[in-house]
Amino acid sequence: MFENITCIKIGMSSCGVAAGAEELYQQLSAVIKEKKLPVELKKVGCLGICYAEPLIEVKTGDNPAVIYRNVNIETALEILENKIPSELVIDEDLEIKNQKRIVLKNCGKIDPEKIEDYIQNKGYQAIKKAILELKEEKIIEEIKKSGLRGRGGAGYPTWLKWKATKEVISLNNDGKFVICNGDEGDPGAYMDRSILEGDPHSVIEGMMIAGFATGAAKGFFYIRAEYPLAVDRVQKAIDQCYDRNLLGEKIHGSDFNFDLEIRLGAGAFVCGEETALISSIEGKRGYPRPRPPFPSIKGLWDKPTVINNVETLANTPYIILNGGDEYAKTGTDKSKGTKVFALTGKVKKPGLIEVPMGTTLRTVIEEIGGGIQGNKKFKAVQTGGPSGGIIPEKYLDTPISYESLQELGSIMGSGGMIVMDEDDCAVDIAKFFTKFCVDESCGKCAPCRIGTIQTLKILEKLTNGEGAPEDIDKLKTICHSMEKASLCGLGQTAPKPVLSSIRYFEDEYLEHIKEKTCRAGKCSFLKQESVEK
C-alpha cells in the first residue's frame, strides 16, 4: 500500500476548482500528512481535458505518470492504495493526439505558483538569451521569421507592431509601454485564463522580451476582474521575479530595467479593444477611440505602446529559444505556429486544446472533441465568439488559418470554438450573439449602439413568428452599415454571426418568416417580452 507513489498533481485551474479540485487537494493533503507519506502533492494548471475534471496525475517510481479522470476523495484513496480504477485512466497520448503544445506545454505539468518549476523547464532562458545574445534587432528578426501573428483576434504580425514601437521616438522621449491584454470577454472562451493560471511565468517572460525588444521599461497586465485566480497567480509570479531580480533594475546584469504591474479589467467586453483598454488603464471611461494613431505609435498616456494578447506573448519565449525558423515549421503558409482553442458546445470532449495552424475543423471537432454528443447531427461551428461567424458542415475540411476562416465569413478570433448540433437554430444563435453585443456595445458610436439593438429587434420578431419577408434585407442593410461605419472592432464585427447565419442558413430564416416554424424546435413563436428597451 502507498508504494512507490512519488508525486501527485492536481489540476487546479478555475475549471478544476469548479469541479471540486480544491476540496480534493485539502483532503488528500490531510491524508498524506496524517499518514506521513513521502508523496509530493502539487497544484498544477489546466491540462486541457476539461470535461474530465477533477484530474490527477500520479507518478510512481520511474514509471510514466498516469492521469485519472473525475476523481473524488474515495477514488483518490483507492489510487493511493494502488487499487487502480482502470476505467478512470486517461490515455494522455490519445488526448493530445493531433495537438501540439507550445503555449500549453507547462500547463497542468508545473506548479504555476513556483518559479522553480518554470525555471526547471527552461524558464527565463529566453529573456537571458534575448538580452545577452540576440539584442533588440535580432529579437524582432526572429519574431518576424517565426511568422507569429496576434492571437487576440485580428492576426496582425507581431514583429511589425514591435518594430513600429521600437522605432518611434516617444513623446518627450520618456518611456514606452508593453501591455498584456488579458481581458478575454468572449462568451465561452477561457484560453487566456488557463494560460495565466497555469503558466503565468511564460507570459511574464513574453512581456519582458517585448519590453526589451521595443525599449519599454514598464509593462501592464490588464486582467479581467472576474479572473481572481489568474490575478492572484500572476501577482505571485511577479513577486517571485522581483525576488530573483528577474524584474526590476539591471536584469541579467544589463542596462535593461523592467517593471510589471497588474490592472484589473473594468468588466466590459469592449475594454478588450486596445484603445478602450488603454483609456481604462489611464483611469478614463473605457471608450474606444479612432485609429490611427495606433497604440504602437501613440498608446498609453500617448506613449508608444505594444499591446499583445496573452497567448501571443506566451509564444515568444519558445520562438526566442528555438528560433523563428523552427517555430515557422508548424502551420500554414501565412498562419504559423499553433492556436489554442476553447472547444465547447455539443462535442463529447470539450476542453482546452492547442493545435497546429492548418489542422482542419473536422479533426478538431471529430478527433479531438470526440464528435457530437448523443447521436445528434453536427450543424455548425462558431469561431470568434460574438465577432465571428458560424461555419456549416460543408466546410469542415477547411484547414484553420486566419485567411480561411475570414473567407468563410468568420474569423479566427481569440479562440472560442462553439460546436452546435441539429437542436440549435441558426436564427436563435444569431440572436444570442447579437444580444451579447447589445449588452456590450459601449454606446459611443451610433451604428453600433443603435444598429445592434435594431438587429436584435428584428431577430426577435423572427423568432416570435412576426417576421416579414423584407426583414432579411433589412438585417443585411443594418449589418453592412455597422461593418463599415462602426468605430471599433466590436461594432464592425458584431454583424458576423447574423450575416454568416443568413449566408449558410437562409432557408431557416425563410422558414421562420413564411412558415413560422423552427426546424430545431428552439423558437416558440410566442411573443416574448422584448429583451431591451
Next chain:
Amino acid sequence: MINAIINGIQIQVEQGTTILDAAKKANIKIPTLCKHPDLDPTAACGICIVKIKGSDKMARSCCTEIEEGMDITTHDAEITAIRRTVLELILSNHPNACLTCIRNQNCELQSIAAEFGIAEEPFEKILSEEKIDESIKTIVLEPEKCIKCGRCVQACQDMQNVWALSFVNRGIKTKIAPAAEFKLAESPCVSCGQCSAYCPVGSIYEYDETSTVWNALNDPSKYCVAQIAPAVRVAIGESFGMESGELATGKLYSLLKRMGFKAVFDTNFGADVTIVEEATEFVKRLRGGEGILPLISSCCPGWVDFMEKFHSDMIPNFSTCKSPHEILATLAKTYYAQKTNIPASDIFMASIMPCIAKKFEVHRSKEMYASGNQDVDVSITTRELVKMIKQTGIDFAALTDSEPDHILADYSGGGTIFGVTGGVMEAGLRTINYLITGKNLEKFDLKDVRGLKGVKEADIRIGEHDLKVAVAHGLGNVEYLMNKIRAARETGQNPPYHFIEAMACPGGCIGGGGQPRNVNDAVRNLRINGLYADDKNCKHRNCHDNPQIKQLYKEFLGEPGGTKSQELLHLYYRKREEYKSYRETDFLF
C-alpha cells in the same frame, strides 16, 4: 505639403489636415453630424465615412489625417447608402417632436435629415425613457432627444473642467447626465451653458424664461425696463443674417422700446461702475489696506460658482464687486427709482445676457436683493431674445438706431470691452493707472491681455509699481493660475500676480453659453473685433471718465468703495459642496 486625390481631384494640403477639411479644399462637402468645427472630433456618428483606396474598411473623415498619395472617394452609391442607413438608425432613436422642439428649424439633425431627403422610417422607434432634468433652472437636459455626439461632455470636461456631465451607462442605455443619478442641481454644474451652445439638437438648452418677460410686458402694473450686456450687441445679428461682430447696439435699443420696455439701459454703464469700484478696491489692497493680492475678478457668475465649489480657498482674493448687470439693476431700483419717482417694487428688470449662469446669479444670495426687491427679475439669453424677436414679427436687421435712457446707459470704451476676455483687465488697468498716477494712460490698448490664448500674462509698470497680471478664459484654463497662487502661498513667497481676470466662457462673454450657436475661434474673433471697434469709437475710453458715472457718484453713491457702494454694489462668498443640492433660500438671509 501632402499630395492626395479626392474623387479624382488632385489636392495639396498641409500635413495634419483631416480628410474632411481637405475635401473642403476640393469644394466637396462630406456630410457630418457630430463634428463641431470648434471641438475635437468625437467620431461618434459615423456619417462622415469615406473610402480610401487599398483598404476595405471605411474611415471617418473627421478624424483621419490625410497621408501622402491617398486616393479617397467621398461619395458613391455604397457610401451614400451606408450614411443613409446610419442616419435612419439615429432617427429611430430620436422622437419626431420637431414641431414642438426648442430647436425647430435650428437643429443639426433636422437639417441633415432634410439634406438626405429622409422620407420614411424603416426602423422601429426605440426611445429613451429618461426624464427631463430641469432641476437647476438654468439649463435643461432632455435625454430623449440626445444623439450622444458627446460634444457637451467635451465642453463640460475638457474645455470647462467641471465634469458635471458625463456618459452614463452603455449601449442603447447610454445617457449624458451627472454621475451616480445626481440631478443637475446637485451636481458640480456651474451653469456656464457651454454644453447647450454645442448641442446639435434639442437635448440641452437654456431654461426658457421668455414667458416671464412676456407676462411682465403684458402686465400693466409693471414698469418694465431692460439692459443689454456688451457681448449681445456683436452676436445677435448673426441670427438675422448680419455679420458676426456687426454692432447692433442702436437696433437693440429700438427693438426693446418697440417690444414695450419703458426704459432701456445698457449693462456697459454697469461695467463702468464695476471698474470704478474694483479699481478702487485693487488700489486699496495694493497699498496694504484691507484684503490680499492677487485680486481676482468676480464679474462672471459661472466663474464665481466654480470658485465657490472648486477653489474656495481663493475667497479672500475675490473682488467683492457685483457683476455689471446686478450693479445696474440695483441702481435702477434705487437711484433711477428715486429720480423718477417710480416705486422700486413696480420696476421689472430684464437682463439680456450672453450668459446662462446669470439665471442662477439673480437669486444666488441676499446681496442680489440689495435694492429691497430682487434686483434683476429675470435674466434671459441672447438666444431667448432672438426667439422673442421672431415672435414680435419685427425685422431686426432693418431696424434703425435709437437712443437708450442715458442716465443708466451711456458708457465708456472700458465698459464695452467687458464682453471679451482681457477686457475687464484692460479697463481695470486704465482706471488703476488713473487712480495711482492721477493721469490717464496715453496708449489705451493693452495688447498683451487681448486675444484667444487660454492664459495671458503681462507685466505692466504703473507709477512705482511693477504689476504682474494674468487673464484666463474657459474654466479649464483657470486651474493653472490658481495652482500658481497656491504654490506661492504655501511656500511663503510673494504672490505671483497682482490682478487676475477669469471668465468661464472661452473668449469671454462674446463666447457665452447663451449666445447664438456655431461658434469657433473665427467667429469669436469677429465678435471680439466688434467690441474693440466699439471701444475705439467711444468718446471716453476710461470708465472713470464717463460723465454719467461721475454724476452717479456725485448725486447718489458718494465715494467709490464708500458706505453706500458697499451696501449696494458688493457681495460675499461662501464655500459650496460639489455634490449637494442647495435650496434657493439657503443663502438668502
